[in-house]
Amino acid sequence: MEFLVVQFLTGLASAASLFLAASGLSIIFGVTRIVNFAHGAFYMLGAYVAVTLTEWWDGPLGFWGGVLVAAIAVAVLGALTEVSLLRRIYRAPELFQLLATFGLTLMMQDIVLLVWGPVDLIGPRAPGFKGAVQILGQQVPSYELFLIVLGPAVLAVLWLLFHRTRWGVLVRAATQDRDMVAALGVNQKWLFTSVFALGIFLAALGGALQLPREAASHNMDLRIIVEVFVVVVIGGLGSVTGAFLAAVIVSELNAFGILILPKISLVLVFIVMAAVLVVRPWGLLGRKEAAPRQVLGATIHPWRPLSQPQRLALAAVLALAACLPFVSGNYLLTVGSEILIFILFAQSLQLLMTVGGLASFGHAAYFGLGSYGAALAAKSLGLPMGIALLAGPVLALAGAFIFGWFSVRLAGVYFAMLTLAFAQIAWSIAFQWVDVTGGDNGILGVWPAALVGTPARFYWFAFVVTVAGVFCLRALTFSPFGYALRAARDSELRAEAIGIDRRRVQLTAFMIAGSFAGIAGALFAYLKGSVFPETLAIPYSVDALVMVLLGGVETVSGAVVGAIVYKALAIWLMSETEMSKLVLGAVIVAIVVLSPKGIVGYLSDIARRTPWLAAWSNKA
Amino acid sequence: MKLAVSNLEARYGPAQILFDVSFTVGDGEVVALLGRNGAGKSTTLRSIIGLVADRSGGIEFQGEDISKLRTHEIARRGLGWVPEDRRIFTELTVLENLEVGRQPPRAGAPTWTADKLFALFPNLAEMRQRLGDRMSGGEQQMLTIARTLMGNPALVLLDEPSEGLAPKIVEQMAAAILAMKREGLALVISEQNLRFARLISDRAVIIEKGRVRYAGTMAELAANPEIRDAYLAV
Numbered sequence: 001m002e003f004l005v006v007q008f009l010t011g012l013a014s015a016a017s018l019f020l021a022a023s024g025l026s027i028i029f030g031v032t033r034i035v036n037f038a039h040g041a042f043y044m045l046g047a048y049v050a051v052t053l054t055e056w057w058d059g060p061l062g063f064w065g066g067v068l069v070a071a072i073a074v075a076v077l078g079a080l081t082e083v084s085l086l087r088r089i090y091r092a093p094e095l096f097q098l099l100a101t102f103g104l105t106l107m108m109q110d111i112v113l114l115v116w117g118p119v120d121l122i123g124p125r126a127p128g129f130k131g132a133v134q135i136l137g138q139q140v141p142s143y144e145l146f147l148i149v150l151g152p153a154v155l156a157v158l159w160l161l162f163h164r165t166r167w168g169v170l171v172r173a174a175t176q177d178r179d180m181v182a183a184l185g186v187n188q189k190w191l192f193t194s195v196f197a198l199g200i201f202l203a204a205l206g207g208a209l210q211l212p213r214e215a216a217s218h219n220m221d222l223r224i225i226v227e228v229f230v231v232v233v234i235g236g237l238g239s240v241t242g243a244f245l246a247a248v249i250v251s252e253l254n255a256f257g258i259l260i261l262p263k264i265s266l267v268l269v270f271i272v273m274a275a276v277l278v279v280r281p282w283g284l285l286g287r288k289e290a291a292p293r294q295v296l297g298a299t300i301h302p303w304r305p306l307s308q309p310q311r312l313a314l315a316a317v318l319a320l321a322a323c324l325p326f327v328s329g330n331y332l333l334t335v336g337s338e339i340l341i342f343i344l345f346a347q348s349l350q351l352l353m354t355v356g357g358l359a360s361f362g363h364a365a366y367f368g369l370g371s372y373g374a375a376l377a378a379k380s381l382g383l384p385m386g387i388a389l390l391a392g393p394v395l396a397l398a399g400a401f402i403f404g405w406f407s408v409r410l411a412g413v414y415f416a417m418l419t420l421a422f423a424q425i426a427w428s429i430a431f432q433w434v435d436v437t438g439g440d441n442g443i444l445g446v447w448p449a450a451l452v453g454t455p456a457r458f459y460w461f462a463f464v465v466t467v468a469g470v471f472c473l474r475a476l477t478f479s480p481f482g483y484a485l486r487a488a489r490d491s492e493l494r495a496e497a498i499g500i501d502r503r504r505v506q507l508t509a510f511m512i513a514g515s516f517a518g519i520a521g522a523l524f525a526y527l528k529g530s531v532f533p534e535t536l537a538i539p540y541s542v543d544a545l546v547m548v549l550l551g552g553v554e555t556v557s558g559a560v561v562g563a564i565v566y567k568a569l570a571i572w573l574m575s576e577t578e579m580s581k582l583v584l585g586a587v588i589v590a591i592v593v594l595s596p597k598g599i600v601g602y603l604s605d606i607a608r609r610t611p612w613l614a615a616w617s618n619k620a
Numbered sequence: 621m622k623l624a625v626s627n628l629e630a631r632y633g634p635a636q637i638l639f640d641v642s643f644t645v646g647d648g649e650v651v652a653l654l655g656r657n658g659a660g661k662s663t664t665l666r667s668i669i670g671l672v673a674d675r676s677g678g679i680e681f682q683g684e685d686i687s688k689l690r691t692h693e694i695a696r697r698g699l700g701w702v703p704e705d706r707r708i709f710t711e712l713t714v715l716e717n718l719e720v721g722r723q724p725p726r727a728g729a730p731t732w733t734a735d736k737l738f739a740l741f742p743n744l745a746e747m748r749q750r751l752g753d754r755m756s757g758g759e760q761q762m763l764t765i766a767r768t769l770m771g772n773p774a775l776v777l778l779d780e781p782s783e784g785l786a787p788k789i790v791e792q793m794a795a796a797i798l799a800m801k802r803e804g805l806a807l808v809i810s811e812q813n814l815r816f817a818r819l820i821s822d823r824a825v826i827i828e829k830g831r832v833r834y835a836g837t838m839a840e841l842a843a844n845p846e847i848r849d850a851y852l853a854v
Contacts, residue, residue, distance in 0.1 A: 169720060
């Protein structure tokens with residue numbers, strides 16, 4: 001009994017930092033409509049800056065002053081980010097904003113590595129809160145009690161700020177109707193900047209206050225952002241009180257989940273989140289969001305299947321690609337196979353994103369499930385490659401059905417956050433369930449059958465599978481199912497009025513996209529000969545998103561070009577520079593700001609404006 | 621001269637909505653912008669306040685060119701706008717809604733306080749702490765007007781103030797507008813309801829398919845049934 005009380009108090013203490021970060025994200029979203037992926041990076045930065053400042057300055061003032069100054073300094077950095085980057089993309093589709101802020105996260109990871117080095121940094125204890133307090137005969141660190149009080153105190157201060165100051169009233173008004181606030185003479189620019197700075201301040205403060213409990217480390221950013229996403233999905237985006245409630249729920253679930261399901265404690269959070277979403281799709285205290293202002297994938301240029309001359313050109317390119325094994329060595333062939341696999345992976349996401357208008361931030365879940373399905377079938381069940389290759393997509397399909405069933409109930413940023421959270425859950429299962437998945441050690445020795453056992457043969461095999469897969473996905477786009485999917489994307493009401501069941505169509509698309517990602521994942525397992533939890537993790541999901549974006553989110557299969565360019569660039573960068581994340585992050589930010597239409601979108605625009613090219617490609 | 625609009629054009633994407641719209645509003649004058657649904661009345665007002673991004677032409681307010689300014693800069697110069705769809709902040713109380721509109725008093729324009737506005741709209745006085753989404757349509761309409769007046773504007777653009785209101789509320793609305801005029805406020809009121817417009821306006825400008833078709837005093841328009849039938853009859 002006593003132990004349970006202490007465990008409960010530990011949960012409450014953990015809730016404080018989580019609440020600070022989540023409320024910051026919620027406040028920023030409420031006004032700017034941007035889901036700030038970089039929030040976790042600012043949280044991490046808060047912790048690192050506080051480590052340095054508290055080392056510089058001595059005494060009680062040194063610690064508390066250091067924590068506060070760190071949060072303020074990071075908030076200033078946040079304000080600069082808002083002014084220089086976010087102001088340019090406020091009117092862009094949500095996906096672009098998520099990606100740009102993810103790009104920032106990548107850059108920040110390398111910068112932190114550069115400044116503070118690779119080692120985890122242990123911060124100081126909090127002066128005045130170094131001891132422990134006896135509660136029911138158990139020792140509870142007094143700093144935990146401080147955090148337990150801090151959470152509600154911050155909630156109260158925020159409430160007063162939003163209800164008792166003119167600034168707060170303006171922010172709440174702007175949350176509802178930005179144009180109207182401007183028409184009443186309020187300069188939104190500075191309102192947005194100040195809101196963003198406040199949100200970042202809260203995140204950085206949350207990070208800095210964690211120091212006495214845990215060391216500053218390089219995976220803080222992604223770990224907290226996933227938890228924050230789960231919190232705001234449960235609590236409701238834009239609601240500070242909802243963020244508080246949900247932070248307490250999630251933290252308690254984590255505290256007690258370890259006791260009930262020590263191996264896979266995150267599953268408990270997942271079950272609760274799923275239950276909340278079924279009962280209240282917009283979170284405990286959230287409001288239904290208006291439809292997104294800009295539909296993803298919609299274009300003013302109608303899509304058409306390839307014309308006769310375009311098909312001939314494509315056939316020539318394919319013939320050339322098929323000849324690669326005759327002219328290149330094994331390394332290049334392995335790179336080629338990897339690119340082919342990512343083409344299929346990216347194209348499967350393109351179906352979901354462009355045709356379906358559903359930007360999944362966790363598509364790697366199905367890629368990874370495909371890998372694990374194939375690897376488990378081959379290693380644990382001893383099945384031959386032919387059957388194991390099928391087991392991959394089957395597992396991915398099952399995962400896509402379960403996760404998709406919940407995800408298609410939501411749209412826009414909620415959909416993106418939910419798919420990300422699901423992928424993270426799949427990752428944590430692969431990571432924690434060591435008996436089955438081998439955990440961090442992965443599954444090794446997944447070797448292809450002799451028939452495709454050489455790099456050249458494997459390349460050809462991947463080539464055939466990918467070409468067939470991309471062909472199927474394109475054919476689906478131009479099938480009645482593809483039209484129904486686009487109808488559901490463009491107008492849910494009108495689609496339903498002509499008898500299209502939006503959820504069913506979108507769930508089907510989700511399962512199809514998941515299965516094709518699973519095929520790619522299964523191939524990937526055989527290409528690498530091994531499977532690790534990383535295949536399910538956020539970076540793989542974002543890779544796929546960037547490929548689609550780079551190719552062109554308004555095109556049918558720009559992802560093919562995007563995958564080739566991005567994968568080749570990434571492999572080359574890895575060999576050339578230590579700071580590959582910094583460069584990659586900068587590339588992502590640059591694409592979003594400078595060329596949101598992507599390579600294929602840009603080229604088709606040129607083709608449409610060039611008379612002889614347009615005439616040539618329009619020939620039947 | 622309070623406001624001079626000259627050769628105003630406006631577009632939404634590829635569609636041009638306004639063609640060469642010109643009119644003026646004198647000090648303390650009430651001008652009715654008349655026309656059928658979709659004629660371009662709201663777009664004219666939205667262009668003046670700077671909410672239509674793709675606009676061109678001259679807009680001069682109290683002698684200053686405001687055609688290139690951003691919306692909040694225009695509002696800060698004393699030009700108020702009351703949208704047709706009410707757009708009050710439903711999750712704010714009546715007093716908080718007024719607070720959002722508050723700006724310092726300015727020379728050459730009537731000064732309003734919350735108490736003065738509660739005298740003008742007695743219904744609102746009884747619901748200071750009520751949330752916006754707990755109010756009737758008429759009360760919301762009065763709150764939007766009061767909220768704009770809190771900015772102490774020199775001129776107010778009123779978009780279809782009588783639309784969708786019960787006849788009794790329309791009467792109250794007309795009385796309030798006349799009271800605003802007595803304070804010395806200049807107004808541009810877009811209307812489809814000619815009878816309502818006649819109660820409150822000095823001059824009329826008729827818009828049809830994005831072009832000005834008629835401009836004259838309200839009395840002349842009343843004496844000219846052909847124009848009324850051509851542009852205003854349903």
